[in-house]
Amino acid sequence: MFRILQTAYYNGEEVTVHGYNKLTKIYTVYNEKRDKTYMLKxxxxxxSPAKTDTKEVRDSNHVNALQDSKTDHSLDEGYKAREDRLxxxxxxxxxxIVEEIWxxxxxxIAKVCTKNKEIYYAPFLNYKILPKFAFTFDDAVLLCLGYKYDNGRSDSLVYLRRLLNMNYRKK
Incomplete structure (x- = not known):
């Protein structure tokens, strides 16, 4: 599902880093022991593993339900908010088949796969689909820009796409 970037430590436990958002500076990490995904700053x-005194380490099995819900509450809200937006x-x-959404x-921009295993990029402007699919991510970004600033009617967009040798597929 995710590509593992590296191993890190969160609250003294080993987690695997699966992604990083440069804009929000938030890591997506997965803890195999707890089977949970976290969004962390x-x-x-x-x-590196934390060097902690054994007296200070708290056993995670003895955390009550209220404390456990407070720990992951804000992360779950962020995940639910993104799912609602998507x-x-x-x-x-x-x-x-939607493979990924940026x-x-x-x-x-959504990376989609057809039943024939063809890959396309579906551009959206404010969560509304545009009438053309792109063959590349770069072309999808250009389509978004063209529709945002000139409703897709600009000749400059056509010339720029020809210059970059980009094609598109009508929906």
Whole structure:
């Protein structure tokens, strides 16, 4: 599902880092022992094992339900909020297999796979699908820019795409 980037430590336990968002500076990490995924800031992770006194280490098995829910509550809300934002995209692409979705302020780009195993990039502007699919991620970004600033009618967008030798597929 995810590509493992490296191993790190969170609260004295080993976790695997699966992703990093440069804009928000948040890591996506997975703890195999607890079978949980966390969204953590840079200062919450350690790349080397923490040297702690055994008296100070708290046994995680004896954490009550209230403490456990407080630990992961904000992370679950962030995950649920993203899933809610992505619902219109997944609904618009129900005929395709959605592999990945990128969000960039006003633009959203989904990497989709057809039944014939062809890969396309579906551009969205404020979570509304644009009428053209792109063959490359770069072309999808250009389509988003063209539709945002000129509703896709600009000749400059056509010339730029020809210059970069980009094609598109109508929906």
């Amino acid at each position: 840079e200062n919450e992770l350690s790349l 619902k219109p995209i997944k609904k618009a692409l129900s005929n395709y 969000e960039m302020v006003d633009y959203q």
